[in-house]
Amino acid sequence: AVRVFNSLTQLTIxxxxxxxxxxxxxxxxxxxxxxxxxxxxxxxxKSVLRGATA
Structure with missing residues (x-):
């Protein structure tokens, strides 16, 4: 799993x-x-895989 954004839980933009x-x-x-x-x-x-966004 990619974890690059895991610690940025308060990110809004x-x-x-x-x-x-x-x-x-x-x-x-x-x-x-x-x-x-x-x-x-x-x-x-070209596409966004199902599950890429919550």
Whole structure:
């Protein structure tokens, strides 16, 4: 499991624009219960796997 965001439980805004992301692993945002805004513009995502977002 990817744990890069696990300690950021109070994060409300996450801007991942223009990072050339190609995929989002399942469970990536599971610990971000307070996340209100997620920006993923200008990446290379073709789809978002079920379970990538809570």
């Amino acid at each position: 996450l801007d991942l624009n223009s990072n050339q992301l190609q995929a989002l692993p399942a469970g990536l945002f599971d610990r971000l219960g307070n996340l209100q805004q997620l920006s993923l513009s200008n990446n290379k995502l």
